[in-house]
Amino acid sequence: MDVLILGAGFSGAAIARRLLPEARSVAGTTRSPERQQGLADMGLEALIYDGETLSPALRAVMARTTHLVQSIAPGKAGDPLMRPGMPDVSSLMPNLRWVAYLSTVGVYGDHKGAWVTEDAPLDPVSTRSRERVEAEEAWLETGRSTGIPVAVLRLSGIYGPGRNGFLNLANGTARRLVKPGQVFNRIRVEDIAGAVAFLSEKGMGGVFNVTDDEPAPPQDVVLEAARLMGVTPPPEIAFETAELSPMARTFYGENKRVSNARLRAAGYTFLHPDYRQSLRQMWNEDCWKV
Numbered sequence: 001m002d003v004l005i006l007g008a009g010f011s012g013a014a015i016a017r018r019l020l021p022e023a024r025s026v027a028g029t030t031r032s033p034e035r036q037q038g039l040a041d042m043g044l045e046a047l048i049y050d051g052e053t054l055s056p057a058l059r060a061v062m063a064r065t066t067h068l069v070q071s072i073a074p075g076k077a078g079d080p081l082m083r084p085g086m087p088d089v090s091s092l093m094p095n096l097r098w099v100a101y102l103s104t105v106g107v108y109g110d111h112k113g114a115w116v117t118e119d120a121p122l123d124p125v126s127t128r129s130r131e132r133v134e135a136e137e138a139w140l141e142t143g144r145s146t147g148i149p150v151a152v153l154r155l156s157g158i159y160g161p162g163r164n165g166f167l168n169l170a171n172g173t174a175r176r177l178v179k180p181g182q183v184f185n186r187i188r189v190e191d192i193a194g195a196v197a198f199l200s201e202k203g204m205g206g207v208f209n210v211t212d213d214e215p216a217p218p219q220d221v222v223l224e225a226a227r228l229m230g231v232t233p234p235p236e237i238a239f240e241t242a243e244l245s246p247m248a249r250t251f252y253g254e255n256k257r258v259s260n261a262r263l264r265a266a267g268y269t270f271l272h273p274d275y276r277q278s279l280r281q282m283w284n285e286d287c288w289k290v
Contacts, residue, residue, distance in 0.1 A: 002064045003027065006049065007071035008039055011102060011158060011192050015069055016044055018193035027061045051080040062092045067200050070139070071102045073128065079135040089142055098203055099150045100196050101139040103132050105185065105211060107154060111256040113181055118207045118262055126250045149205030153195060156211035156258055160189035161282060161290040165225035176219040179239035184218055185211040185258045188272035198268045208263045214274040215257040221275050228283045
């Protein structure tokens with residue numbers, strides 16, 4: 001397979017590492033020339049893409065692409081490849097056989113702490129989540145009209161080596177915000193990569209929640225990381241009195257427990273099914289700083 005990852009950031013790079021051994025070629029895009037060299041050092045064909053202009057080099061890669069991972073967030077104008085005036089996907093990628101669109105569980109909005117599945121009504125709170133809903137539908141419609149399987153992966157809070165509670169504790173940015181009844185799901189970045197690899201191998205389309213087994217209060221995760229590190233956890237801060245950005249307050253305005261039953265039923269086995277196992281593995285194997 002010839003893979004193109006649009007937006008090879010934290011998740012995209014993990015997907016690239018997972019697919020590189022099996023793929024004939026893996027290309028990835030970034031906005032940053034500094035980041036471009038890092039992707040090249042990983043073994044990717046690294047391309048600059050600002051989400052607007054398709055360079056001749058990017059068009060050439062698209063022409064051979066069989067498997068696409070779209071990780072670039074939409075903006076007011078919509079998904080980069082779905083905006084008015086863009087060539088249709090079939091003409092840009094005539095060899096395309098499968099697509100993954102990386103979305104967010106934010107599309108569900110607030111469900112007052114109840115469990116949600118992929119069939120739950122979508123009621124996004126933030127502008128960015130409403131844009132995600134529109135982008136999801138555009139990609140799913142592309143799949144329906146072309147017959148190409150499109151997998152929409154709704155991701156919960158992403159963490160892993162290089163982005164985790166240990167680092168937050170080490171650099172002094174960890175906080176234990178307490179909002180009674182509030183829970184979040186999270187997902188280890190390697191399981192995002194694993195889910196993409198699994199679904200691409202099966203050629204499966206549809207909507208899948210890619211999330212851990214255990215929605216939990218965010219302060220509990222900080223406490224567990226501190227326990228493993230053997231450090232004093234930061235004090236609890238009441239949500240009502242905490243200084244938060246408008247985006248963070250919106251984030252805490254969405255309370256739900258997200259089910260991964262559909263992805264499990266499809267046959268995927270999670271590498272890191274809960275935060276306790278995941279944090280313990282990162283700490284014991286000293287890979288949290290990587």
